[in-house]
Amino acid sequence: MKCLECKCSIYQDVYNYSVYNFNVPLCRAHQNWIKNHVATDDAIQLYFLLKENGVPAELEKFDGYKSVDIVIEAAKVHIEVDGGHHNYDKRQALADLKRTFHSFRRGYITLRIPNSLIRSHAFETADYITDFLELNHKRQANKSFSLSNLFKRL
Ligand SMILES: [Zn+2]
Structure with a gap:
């Protein structure tokens, strides 16, 4: 599983949280980035x-x-x-x-x-x-x- 934004590998729980909340897989840093965008x-x-x-x-x-x-x-x-x-x-x-x-x-x-x-x-x-x-x-x-x-x- 990779962050759609930076392509870094992400864990299953980070992936699940991100897809649930943002509809796309993002690492923690990019979840914060998009949240404050x-x-x-x-x-x-x-x-x-x-x-x-x-x-x-x-x-x-x-x-x-x-x-x-x-x-x-x-x-x-x-x-x-x-x-x-x-x-x-x-x-x-x-x-x-x-x-x-x-x-x-x-x-x-x-x-x-x-x-x-x-x-x-x-x-x-x-x-x-x-x-x-x-x-x-x-x-x-x-x-x-x-x-x-x-x-x-x-
Ligand atoms: Zn990222």
């Missing part, structure tokens, strides 16, 4: 599902301007888990678009995931994001995909 429960759930899928995700990472819910540095992908106000608050929606633009300018794609989606389809959401990252990875490896090609087709 500022991320929302929805962002944490998505983060752990991505980790279980083998995605090298990082939780709550500062990008130089603000904290991003989940970052996959290798793929240059930001994931923001948004509450309802990101939709119906126009100022928030515009601020989000600006953030997406500034991240994109620095080479990062932002996926905005409504928290309602995680609450209703958590596994499917994590699996689609994992597929998205794999596809993105393959395309970059093949060099068959470039933004200039994309824009020519539009």
Whole structure:
């Protein structure tokens, strides 16, 4: 049995306690880490599902301007888990678009995931994001995909 976060070996009782309380196996240090984390429960759930899928995700990472819910540095992908106000608050929606633009300018794609989606389809959401990252990875490896090609087709 291993901690999902640091891969260290954990005892059966630590494993049982962690799965019961956090739904995932974590060592004692990482149980404390996640207990005191500022991320929302929805962002944490998505983060752990991505980790279980083998995605090298990082939780709550500062990008130089603000904290991003989940970052996959290798793929240059930001994931923001948004509450309802990101939709119906126009100022928030515009601020989000600006953030997406500034991240994109620095080479990062932002996926905005409504928290309602995680609450209703958590596994499917994590699996689609994992597929998205794999596809993105393959395309970059093949060099068959470039933004200039994309824009020519539009
Ligand atoms: Zn750990």
